[in-house]
Amino acid sequence: MTETETRTKNFTIEINQDWCKGCYICVEVCPVDDIFFIENDIGEKGFQPLDVHNLETCTGCKLCELLCPDLAIVINSK
Numbered sequence: 001m002t003e004t005e006t007r008t009k010n011f012t013i014e015i016n017q018d019w020c021k022g023c024y025i026c027v028e029v030c031p032v033d034d035i036f037f038i039e040n041d042i043g044e045k046g047f048q049p050l051d052v053h054n055l056e057t058c059t060g061c062k063l064c065e066l067l068c069p070d071l072a073i074v075i076n077s078k
């Protein structure tokens, strides 16, 4: 399993890259503009991979986790 875990001040954001299908619903529903980052280059799965940056602004609302259709994101409190 390919998994990225990003630690913020208050939360961890885990993205399971094997399950992510690049629908970017998480990006659309996140109330903070610049947490998620869509890479420019097409990855081996045929879409632009999702990544996380500007970590400190995550509010922990879990909208991304709740609305990801593939259960590819997990937000945990530290």
Ligand code: SF4
Pocket (backbone or CB within 6 Å): 015, 019, 020, 021, 022, 023, 024, 025, 026, 027, 050, 067, 068, 069, 070, 071, 072, 073
């Ligand atoms: S909502 Fe889930 S499947 Fe869609 S881009 Fe985000 S992590 Fe990937």
Ligand code: SF4
Pocket (backbone or CB within 6 Å): 013, 029, 030, 031, 032, 035, 057, 058, 059, 060, 061, 062, 063, 064, 065, 075
């Ligand atoms: S928990 Fe909320 S604020 Fe944090 S990345 Fe997910 S949707 Fe955005």
